[in-house]
Every structure is written in structure tokens, then in C-alpha cells.
Amino acid sequence: MKKERQATQVKQLHAIPVQGMPEVNPGDSLAEIILAALRGNEMQFSGGDILVVKHKIVAKAEGRILPLAGVRPSRRALATARRNKTDARAIELALREAKRVLRDKHVLITETQHGFVCANSGVDVSNVDGGESAVLLPLDPDASATKIHRKLKKLTGLHIPVIVSDSFGRAWRQGLCDVAIGVAGMRALRDYRGRSDDYGYTLRATEQAVADELAAVAGLISGKDARVPACIIRGYAYLRGRGSARQLVRPADQDLFR
């Protein structure tokens, strides 16, 4: 029987850039830096807020940045770099960070130690601190998110879920999208299995990657050049609970495209 359409009140969602963040240095507390930036903008966290942080400042705070000058590429890295027209030293680091190489044609696609599938093991090259440096993914981005989440709790008394994001390419589709590589304080997936849809039909196999969608919101806010490495999302009714970006990784044996 068709159900009556209920007047579900869905809230507006707001994505608020954290403006005026200073340079981040190894050992810095991102929670403290972000709170200071908010104070500088006469803003503060509210209950229900979610914080999305670009992995780059996490990597910087955790010292996961290497000067390229000191990297000696292997023969394999040299060959791949020549083929893909890119920097052999960055490819060397990408190979070291990789658990497995999936494709090596035009672009190096690897599975990282965390299980993420992405280009060049997520290694970015940047002109950090005056010289060419490689920014590596955090060793354990869920732990990075948890650390910021706990510190925010300590400093504000609020439960603020934290997502660490990076821009990844996708199979089949053009363009990068920001996705969650670290999650703390909320469920990364929302399970709609067993729920009814608008018309009483039971939904099957429907899990929504909400942490990735939240990362995408932050991607729109910060862009590639907007210099806004942190963003607050307000108004999203997240599900509290243990969540991690590892839950967003499809196990290799269930993946039809690896």
C-alpha cells in the first residue's frame, strides 16, 4: 500500500570555510590552530558540527613531508617516470608507499598500505618550504582524525567528528573528487538496507558513503587553490559511533575492478 507522504523536515546544510589558517609546521596541534583561526574570525564550533581537514596539513603537522632532493629513484621508478612523464623521485616514493601496483600505464595507480586505490600512492609534490618536497599520506589517517577529534573534545567539550580528506581520481569518470581517508567520531557509511523508500519498497544493498560526500562538500569549499585546508559542516545529522575510513575501503577480494 502506498504510504502517505510525510512532511519530513530536512535541515539545511552549511559548509563554512575556516579562513586565515597559518602555515602548519611539524609537531603543530591542528585542533589548536583551527580553534585559533575560528577565534580570529569570531566563530566557534557548535554541537552537531563536523570538521573536514585536508590531508596536506595533517601530513605537514605529522612531518610526512620529504625533500625530493634526497630521494634516489630506483631503475623501476626511472622507467615509470619516463613513461608517465613525471618526476622519478616522486614515483620512487609512490612505489615505496605502495602495497601493490595496479596499473602503470600513463599514470601509476597503486593500492596504498591503507588499502586506498589512487594515483601515485597519494604522493603530492609541492614547493613546501622553498624546495620541491613530497607530501605523503598520513601513516594512519584514522588515527590522525581521532587525535584531532579528541583534542577538540578536550578544548571545547564538544563532540566534533573529524574527516581527513584527499582528492582522488576515479575509475570510469573524469576529474578528481575529495574523499575521506580518515574518519573519527561518526559512522563513515549510512546503512539504508531494510528501510523503505518513498513508496514502501524495501531498499536493497544501499549503503551511502556519507563521509566521502562530506569530504566532497569540503572539496567544493576549498578547491585546489582556495587555500582553505579546513571546513566546518553544519546541519548534517550524522550517525555517532565508531567510524573509520577503512570501512570505506572495499576489500580486494570483493572488488570487481582491481
Added chain:
Amino acid sequence: MKKERQATQVKQLHAIPVQGMPEVNPGDSLAEIILAALRGNEMQFSGGDILVVKHKIVAKAEGRILPLAGVRPSRRALATARRNKTDARAIELALREAKRVLRDKHVLITETQHGFVCANSGVDVSNVDGGESAVLLPLDPDASATKIHRKLKKLTGLHIPVIVSDSFGRAWRQGLCDVAIGVAGMRALRDYRGRSDDYGYTLRATEQAVADELAAVAGLISGKDARVPACIIRGYAYLRGRGSARQLVRPADQDLFR
């Protein structure tokens, strides 16, 4: 040389659900229905707004809904449905909608006529109108978006980009994300190639799939059961110009994972 960090003013982004939408019927004008719903909420479009519409109501307005009762599954559909524990009639439609079957193990992954890679050619089963029906993807979702976009222009005088969205699964990652399957009135991709990053390093090969990220925002707003099939995104500085969801489709010969 390291550039001075500029005080880039990045705007907040708001995602506003269009509440109180009525049932959509074949032949309905979605632009008119959405404008009426907004009036009912004492709201209106502003310049700079983007409209995201779930493909399901587009399919309904365009009559892309078939009662499953009239579908006779082929032997292939019966075999696939048995293997994947799903409805053979829906699989039959999925096979008819497919240009190519990519995987047929656990779940049927196809390339649709539009070039999208997704489960079951995007065919959804729903209890529409009292019986089990299949909702098919619009024949030309870019044209569907353009139609709504033009009608909104006519009725409001405003240039409102329109995105038609659907929830797709991804390779390598768990959970569905909403993506753009139709785009009108804005660029679907944002090209950062040749721009400098925060530290003066020239970005390489960086195109952002902004239309997909905008669809993801709407995915958070509407969820699977929130009954909000349309959403306004306010505050995103989109690039005007000819855009289409076809630009988001990676050509098969450039795709390393097909």
C-alpha cells in the same frame, strides 16, 4: 619563491532542501513543480543558485517507468538474476539498457548507452503507483537538465544551472555516492591545470569533478529516505559555460579499469 599567503575570501556554501514536493507524474514540468514548492515554503531562487534534481523524478516526469509485470526476462536475465539473487525482470531491463556488460558476478555492472558505468544500468525497482515498477535512467539526462534549466530561465529570468543526480557505486570503495548524470548551465569539470598551488608549485593534471561534488552535497541533503528529490545549492562560484555530464565520462579507451 614562496608567495605571500593571500586572504582569499571563500564563501560559505548552503544546501537548501526543496520541501513539500508533490508526487510527480508523466508530462509534469519539474521547473513548475519546484517553483510551486518553493513558493509554498516562501522561498525563491537567487542569482548564483544551482538546482540538483534526483533522476527518479526526472524519469517519472519523462515517463521512463515501466511496470515490471509486463517484462519477460530472457534466459540470460534469468541466469544472471539467479546468480545475483535479484529480480530477473529488472535484470532484463538492465541488459536492454546496457551498451556493454562489464561484470556479471555478484552484481551486474554495465556501461549504459550514455557511457555511465554503474550497477544494473541504473535501473531501480520501486513500488511506484501501487505495483512494482522499474525506474530507468532518462534517455538523455543532459537534455533533461537543459530542459529544466531553460524553463527556469523563462519563469524566473535567472540563470540556474541544473544537475540531475543518481547514486552510483564505485570501484575500490564501499558505499554509494551521488554523482551528476545530467548537467546544464555550468561547467561539469573545473580545470586547475597550469594554476599554482599554495606554494607556487604548478599543479599538474588536476581537474575537479565539481558537478559530482555538487551532486554529493544533494545526496547528503536528500539521503535515501528523506523524500527530498530536489535541493538548491547556494554560494558555490560555479563556472558558467556549456557543461554536460558526458564530460564526466572517461572515454573507454582512456580508462584503465574497464
